Amino acid sequence: MSDLTRSPAWTALDAHRKAMDGVHMRDLFAADPKRFDSFSLRLGDLLLDYSKNRVTAETLGLLFDLARQQGVETWRDRMFAGEPINGTEHRAVLHTALRADLAGSIEVDGQNVLPEVAASLKHMREFSDAVRDGSWTGHTGKPITDIINIGIGGSDLGPVMVSEALVPYHHPRIRMHFVSNVDGTHIAETLKRIDPETSLFLIASKTFTTQETLTNANTARRWFLHSGAPEAAIAKHFAALSTNATEVSKFGIDTANMFGFWDWVGGRYSVWSAIGLPVMIAIGADAFERFLAGGRAMDAHFRSAPLEQNLPAVLGVLGVWYGNFWDAQTHAVLPYDQYLHRLPAYLQQADMESNGKSVDRQGHRVDYQTGPVIFGEPGTNGQHSFYQLIHQGTKVIPCDFIAPVESHNPVDDHHPILLSNVLAQTEALMVGKTPDQVRAELTKSGLSGAALEALLPFKVFEGNRPSNTILVREIDPYTLGLLVALYEHKIFVQGTIWNVYSFDQWGVELGKQLAKAIQPALLGEKAPGAHDSSTLGLLAAIRDWS
Numbered sequence: 001m002s003d004l005t006r007s008p009a010w011t012a013l014d015a016h017r018k019a020m021d022g023v024h025m026r027d028l029f030a031a032d033p034k035r036f037d038s039f040s041l042r043l044g045d046l047l048l049d050y051s052k053n054r055v056t057a058e059t060l061g062l063l064f065d066l067a068r069q070q071g072v073e074t075w076r077d078r079m080f081a082g083e084p085i086n087g088t089e090h091r092a093v094l095h096t097a098l099r100a101d102l103a104g105s106i107e108v109d110g111q112n113v114l115p116e117v118a119a120s121l122k123h124m125r126e127f128s129d130a131v132r133d134g135s136w137t138g139h140t141g142k143p144i145t146d147i148i149n150i151g152i153g154g155s156d157l158g159p160v161m162v163s164e165a166l167v168p169y170h171h172p173r174i175r176m177h178f179v180s181n182v183d184g185t186h187i188a189e190t191l192k193r194i195d196p197e198t199s200l201f202l203i204a205s206k207t208f209t210t211q212e213t214l215t216n217a218n219t220a221r222r223w224f225l226h227s228g229a230p231e232a233a234i235a236k237h238f239a240a241l242s243t244n245a246t247e248v249s250k251f252g253i254d255t256a257n258m259f260g261f262w263d264w265v266g267g268r269y270s271v272w273s274a275i276g277l278p279v280m281i282a283i284g285a286d287a288f289e290r291f292l293a294g295g296r297a298m299d300a301h302f303r304s305a306p307l308e309q310n311l312p313a314v315l316g317v318l319g320v321w322y323g324n325f326w327d328a329q330t331h332a333v334l335p336y337d338q339y340l341h342r343l344p345a346y347l348q349q350a351d352m353e354s355n356g357k358s359v360d361r362q363g364h365r366v367d368y369q370t371g372p373v374i375f376g377e378p379g380t381n382g383q384h385s386f387y388q389l390i391h392q393g394t395k396v397i398p399c400d401f402i403a404p405v406e407s408h409n410p411v412d413d414h415h416p417i418l419l420s421n422v423l424a425q426t427e428a429l430m431v432g433k434t435p436d437q438v439r440a441e442l443t444k445s446g447l448s449g450a451a452l453e454a455l456l457p458f459k460v461f462e463g464n465r466p467s468n469t470i471l472v473r474e475i476d477p478y479t480l481g482l483l484v485a486l487y488e489h490k491i492f493v494q495g496t497i498w499n500v501y502s503f504d505q506w507g508v509e510l511g512k513q514l515a516k517a518i519q520p521a522l523l524g525e526k527a528p529g530a531h532d533s534s535t536l537g538l539l540a541a542i543r544d545w546s
């Protein structure tokens, strides 16, 4: 057994979990009319209702004991202080510095990093202002109409999610495109829609060695030059967002057009950095600052609120409760806002790349579950797709319902209908429908006897299915900043409880290595070499058909 699973806090939760067997949330609500007041929290214009969970005050007490036992507060303080808590890469984890009060000081290796953050933001502001006001033109003197961000993983998902979430704030002249997939279709379809004279490519890659990004960037450059633009025009149409000046120069982008950041910014936490430049161009520097301010407000809350009133801590321990004590394998992210349609994809990387680990910080195989499988779709689309399983399947699927109270598009009665679905879903999941209720309904509809009894089991909803509801007044740059930082810190809390390193991602390396080894065979440059029979069989089939 690991230190964690034999620890006092864990064993107490194990025992408590058994005591919670058979406890239905329906009864918890019936017994306590103030349950919502006890199990909800607000931070400014963000409200978290976590009352529809299989928890009592005792459960939460035990979960916070676990969080304290695992040093959540100490690790949190170490993160904010710039200590190298990313142990396998010996790096600080300081995405919080990107949105910090720049008058302060945060040191990495004895150096205050905030002046560099301020300088980078200034550079981004000057550039984005120029693109937006039309003073930055293409090589033929026309203002930029299309921004094409080429990046993948954290260099794509953060920018595309935030950009899409904030479409109502976009500059009217500027269209945004995000190319990530190495599948040629992605870049080819994008290039069809743009004009080289008015396009600006942002090559976003922390390392500037990522194969997908460089392949797409090279294709974009060839396409641009092929349009008749001279080599010197590249400087007007290509910029780099990266930590790697050497590779940026090698690619042919002038480092004057490079927006830098630092190795203490993890890819999946980098939208607050120069990687956010496409967002800043789309929404303007002031709105981007409001996004940073939202993140900063959540940071201040996470640092100072006692765990019991701490939004990220509450979300974090609830996930641990279901994953480790109720065998939940997944977690659904269900934004009831079309503009948030990329949030589930964004959180897939943020969460699964961070906590998808099976070795603890001491290098031992864990004997407990770590990060969940994250999935989701915007509501109400998900309701007509996979919610059947959430309501009546055999699995416990904790859900986060996320919704703005005000819509950017208050057309007809759409928004009340949308919101009624949020409330209805969480209520239905919690309360369910008993056999007696179904019997009464069926009787009323005229059914009776054997026919009624035959249909009855299919129409029963067990209920007791957990959900959180996160309401914001409206999705604006500030509340989005709050929301993104909320999830970042939730992931941090969970990784700390699980004693894993949340800020590395070694698990993505093997596939990259093997792809490099297989590529020459597909290009016909080499014989396939030694592989298993499946890989060889597939290679042969591909060769046959190409």
Ligand SMILES: O=P(O)(O)OC[C@H]1O[C@](O)(CO)[C@@H](O)[C@@H]1O
Binding pocket: 152, 153, 154, 155, 204, 205, 206, 207, 208, 209, 210, 213, 267, 268, 353, 505, 508
């Ligand atoms: O920004 P880069 O260096 O191109 O990396 C892109 C992505 O690739 C990964 O390293 C893993 O695939 C992610 O963590 C990262 O966000």
